[in-house]
Amino acid sequence: MYQKTAKHPLSTKLEPLSDKTFAAMWQIFVHIGKFWQNIDDPTPYKSQLYSFMLNRINLRPIYSDYYISAQEVMTQLITEKGEDEAYKYLFTDKDAAKAPPETFIAVTRQNVANEFIALQLSLGGFKAFxxxxxxxxxxxxxxxxxxxxxxxxxx
Incomplete structure (x- = not known):
């Protein structure tokens, strides 16, 4: 049966997701598994993460900006705190959980990391608990x- 693909009209005008941005988002996904110790090897889920991200962008084009911003936020946090501490900060900072998000770190936590956490749990990460x-x-x-x-x- 043919199913129409849902797309926001503005999503066709966006630049494709860059390899650099996807690599940064992949690192967030990998560190989620490390931090919560819920997926031993995230590698099999790489293509699913990519599809998830493209779907988000197609439905809500602002996600392209969320991912680009998250890449910049993580680059800055890693420079300031080091890799492990940067991701720990992203996942645990109480101010980043306040809604609506008022900082770039809060946008990254709420619109990128939290959604990746939900995706990871649905892909089998829940079994670790x-x-x-x-x-x-x-x-x-x-x-x-x-x-x-x-x-x-x-x-």
Missing amino acids: GAENYCGYIGGANIPSQPAPYRTFVE
Whole structure:
């Protein structure tokens, strides 16, 4: 069955996502897995991240600016704090979580990092937390006298 691809009219006028910008966004994605220890090897998800980003840009062209800005923010943070501390700061700074975002770091956290976190969890990162059922995943059959493959009311 043919399904029309959704696109914002302005998205056709945008420059393609640069390799440098994607590489910077990939590093955010990789460091999410390291920080929360939820994905051992993110490499298989690289193409899915790229598709996710292109979809975001096609639906809301401002995401192109979010990604370019995030690249600049991370370059500056890494220069100031070093690589590991820069990503830790991005993921934990309380001011960056305040809505609506008032700084570039807050925009990066809320519109880039938080969405990458949700994507990573939906791709299987939730399993590291012991979850058995998340977004279509289920831990097995529901068999009487066996533990339920999902969280029950009692738990």
